[in-house]
Amino acid sequence: MPVRKVALLTAGGLAPCLSSAVGGLIEKYTAVDPEIEIIGYLNGYHGLLLGNSVTVTPEVRENAALLHKFGGSPIGNSRVKLTNVDDCVKRGLVAPGQDPLKVAADQLTQDGVDVLHTIG
Numbered sequence: 001m002p003v004r005k006v007a008l009l010t011a012g013g014l015a016p017c018l019s020s021a022v023g024g025l026i027e028k029y030t031a032v033d034p035e036i037e038i039i040g041y042l043n044g045y046h047g048l049l050l051g052n053s054v055t056v057t058p059e060v061r062e063n064a065a066l067l068h069k070f071g072g073s074p075i076g077n078s079r080v081k082l083t084n085v086d087d088c089v090k091r092g093l094v095a096p097g098q099d100p101l102k103v104a105a106d107q108l109t110q111d112g113v114d115v116l117h118t119i120g
Contacts, residue, residue: 023067
């Protein structure tokens with residue numbers, strides 16, 4: 001199965017490597033096949049559960065190397081854990097009775113994501 005769409009998200013606490021990892025993945029996918037669509041879920045699993053994402057534009061691809069100079073995450077991150085159902089419900093990320101893992105999987109399917117890179 002050919003890879004046509006890749007998603008990135010950053011999770012956990014802020015760390016110096018997050019931005020560089022995002023930049024490196026954008027650079028690599030652009031070099032291997034610039035036709036592969038890349039999206040980033042905003043604020044980690046929080047964005048994945050709510051379907052909040054941004055598309056990596058050609059301008060971002062051209063300047064991805066700049067991300068190696070910065071810490072933190074250019075797409076935001078969160079400490080949301082998909083296995084902590086009560087917390088996901090409390091935050092309003094899933095409805096009572098929903099399984100966050102299933103919600104996340106369904107969102108990836110809906111978005112047509114072939115590969116998900118979780119960083120952090």
